[in-house]
Amino acid sequence: MRIGILLSGRGSNFKAIKAAIDNGEIKNAEIAAVISNKSDAAGLAYAKECGLKTVYLNHKDFDGREAYDREIVKHLSESGVDLVCLAGFMRIISPYFVEQYRNRIINIHPSLLPAFPGLDAQKQALDYGVKFAGCTVHFVDEKMDSGAIILQKCVPVKDDDTEETLSARILEEEHRAYPEAVRLIAEGRLKTEGRHVKIL
Structure with a gap:
């Protein structure tokens, strides 16, 4: 591939x-x-x-x-x-x-989509007061951050988190999630049915 x-x-x-x-x-x-x-x-x-x-x-x-x-x-x-x-x-x-x-473009976004699409997702999460944040690897379609979700990684939001500290913890998970998604695609282990992506 x-x-x-x-x-x-x-x-x-x-x-x-x-x-x-x-x-x-x-x-x-x-x-x-x-x-x-x-x-x-x-x-x-x-x-x-x-x-x-x-x-x-x-x-x-x-x-x-x-x-x-x-x-x-x-x-x-x-x-x-x-x-x-x-x-x-x-x-x-x-x-x-x-x-x-089509179905061959992937992206990673620093939130648990569909929550907080677009820019400054980590700030959006903190402003909203969520208890968990994370990242999402998804297929890309014509809309922003709206394609079918391949996988997600979750991190807890701490009371003393800043945008910088939360972003750093999410980034660590991004570096695990993105290669994992690429590996699954390379191994032919994804099956997409509409919005649902199944890992075989």
């Missing part, structure tokens, strides 16, 4: 996926391309250091979201990508992109 990574920042979930491939936790998979909309993304620099194929595409150079996404899809296709992993990619992808890789 050839994986395409899309990122905008440090790429910590990308690193977690790569580490799981390198140590044999995820078998029969390789990272075929790492694409970023930020030239100074730390994750892109790390991918270059690792000798992976990297692509920088400035969205400001394109006339609209779909035109940009068509260029991304072109690069993914040229790299023979089977699965697209959004790893801190700070852009909403177009319906065109979703259609080209």
Whole structure:
């Protein structure tokens, strides 16, 4: 399985996926391309250091979201990508992109979806006063953070938590959850029926 990574920042979930491939936790998979909309993304620099194929595409150079996404899809296709992993990619992808890789794009979000979609999920959770938070790996569809849920990891919210401390604990679970989801896909162990994703 050839994986395409899309990122905008440090790429910590990308690193977690790569580490799981390198140590044999995820078998029969390789990272075929790492694409970023930020030239100074730390994750892109790390991918270059690792000798992976990297692509920088400035969205400001394109006339609209779909035109940009068509260029991304072109690069993914040229790299023979089977699965697209959004790893801190700070852009909403177009319906065109979703259609080209239907049920083959996954994302991780720092909340127990459908609670607290969008930005600042950890702050939303603290402001709401929830007792548990966590992260969700899900398929990507045309709406924001609304695709079928693959798996979730839970963390307790402490009385003295700040946005930073809660985010750090959730991130630890993200680094477990995302590679696990990729492994299940690589092993062909997911069956999707509507909104329900079953692990075989």
